[in-house]
Amino acid sequence: MTSLPAVLITGASSGIGAVYADRLARRGHELVLVARDKARLDASAARLRETYGVEVNVLQADLTAQSDLATVEARLRDDTRIQILVNNAGIAQSGDFLQQSAVSIDALIALNATALTRLAAAIAPRLVQVGAGTIVNISSVVGLAPELGMSIYGATKAFVLFLSQGLHLELSPKGIYVQAVLPAATRTEIWERAGIDVNILPEVMDVEELVDAALVGYDRRELVTIPPLHVAERWDVLDGARQGLLSDVRQAHAADRYRHQA
Numbered sequence: 001m002t003s004l005p006a007v008l009i010t011g012a013s014s015g016i017g018a019v020y021a022d023r024l025a026r027r028g029h030e031l032v033l034v035a036r037d038k039a040r041l042d043a044s045a046a047r048l049r050e051t052y053g054v055e056v057n058v059l060q061a062d063l064t065a066q067s068d069l070a071t072v073e074a075r076l077r078d079d080t081r082i083q084i085l086v087n088n089a090g091i092a093q094s095g096d097f098l099q100q101s102a103v104s105i106d107a108l109i110a111l112n113a114t115a116l117t118r119l120a121a122a123i124a125p126r127l128v129q130v131g132a133g134t135i136v137n138i139s140s141v142v143g144l145a146p147e148l149g150m151s152i153y154g155a156t157k158a159f160v161l162f163l164s165q166g167l168h169l170e171l172s173p174k175g176i177y178v179q180a181v182l183p184a185a186t187r188t189e190i191w192e193r194a195g196i197d198v199n200i201l202p203e204v205m206d207v208e209e210l211v212d213a214a215l216v217g218y219d220r221r222e223l224v225t226i227p228p229l230h231v232a233e234r235w236d237v238l239d240g241a242r243q244g245l246l247s248d249v250r251q252a253h254a255a256d257r258y259r260h261q262a
Contacts, residue, residue, distance in 0.1 A: 005133070006030040006055075006081040010063065010072070010119065011089030013040040016138060016183070019211040020086050025052040032057045032082060034072055034089070063089055063115035064107055073122035083133040085123050087116045087160075090138065093153035105152060112156035117163060124171060131175035136218065137164045141184045141226065144238075157182075161224070168223050177221055181214045184228040 007024050011017035013035035021031055025048040033041050038060040045056040059075060061068035076082060090112045094104070120135050127133030142148055143157030164180035171178060185204045210227050217225030226235060 004029045005083030006032060006079070007084040007086060008032040008034060008059075008072075008076060008082050008123075009086040009088060010034045010115075013037045013044060015207055016211060017086070017088040018044060019207050020088065021048060021056075023211055023215055024084075024086075025054045025056065028052070028054060029084070030055040030057075030081065032059055032075065032079070034059045034061050034063075036060065036062045063119075064110040069115055069118060073118060076119060076123040077126060080126070082123065083127060083130075084136070085119060085134070086136045086138075087119055088136075088138045089115065090156075093150045096149055097151045100152060108152050109156060112153070113159045116160060120163070120167065124167075124176065127176050128171065128174045133175070134177045134179070134218075135164075135167065135171075136179045136181060136214075137161075139164065139180045139182045141182045141228065143182065165223070179214075179218055179222060180224050181217070182224065182226040182229075183210050183214075 004027070007020075007029045009017050009020050009024075009031065012021050012031075012033035014037075017033075017035070021033055021044060025031055031045075031048065031054065033045060033056060035041050038058065041058040041060065045058050048054065048056045059072060061072050063069050063072065076085065091108060093100070093108060116137060120137070123133070123135065127135075137160050139160040140154070140157035142150055142154040143159075143161050146154050146158075148154060161180050161182065164178050167176075168178045183205070205228060213227035214225050217227075224235060224239075229235060
């Protein structure tokens with residue numbers, strides 16, 4: 001029986017989540033696979049069991065449905081074997097801001113932001129109790145670039161990055177590792193579901209390459225892993241500039257440029 005912690009992966013039936021499942025099963029982790037499509041989950045679980053000889057459980061859930069989300073939260077709270085959460089489930093934005101309906105806005109935010117946050121909140125107290133564990137949150141480079149025309153999607157991914165950085169500050173002193181992974185365009189089904197032809201994009205990374213790179217960052221205990229970023233120092237400069245900006249925020253008075261000129 002493996003001594004490695006079990007991993008719960010959301011959005012595990014295809015794309016990034018499915019490759020995470022394969023790679024972590026190969027390492028010997030037991031898995032709990034979460035997605036809406038039970039047939040695909042069952043097929044994936046059977047293959048992983050046969051190929052790698054690990055225990056794989058399937059948990060069918062639509063994380064935008066409150067009852068299903070509560071079921072996954074309960075599993076994270078109660079199953080002490082699970083010490084790693086891969087918060088991967090998400091949907092893309094179809095159309096620009098003016099084309100969004102109330103339903104599409106709610107679904108996008110519910111899955112990409114609310115469900116991810118609630119699952120992290122469900123597992124974190126238990127991880128803190130034992131002083132060990134990992135939360136991996138899949139963000140996106142779009143969260144760094146609001147001008148790309150996916151305003152709501154990008155905002156949810158910026159939220160994921162911000163949340164991950166905040167959780168690191170709060171949880172790392174208690175032994176918890178939090179990683180944010182920021183893919184760029186990756187060859188997965190998320191594009192087709194959003195009605196976008198991925199083949200029209202100039203550059204697209206294969207999903208296996210994306211996850212393998214993310215796991216290198218994971219093994220190095222990076223806080224923010226950006227597989228398509230070829231000049232790593234760019235992130236350091238950006239994050240350093242943010243810290244510098246915060247150091248120049250002084251709350252007692254408005255800046256001179258905002259003072260009323262008589």
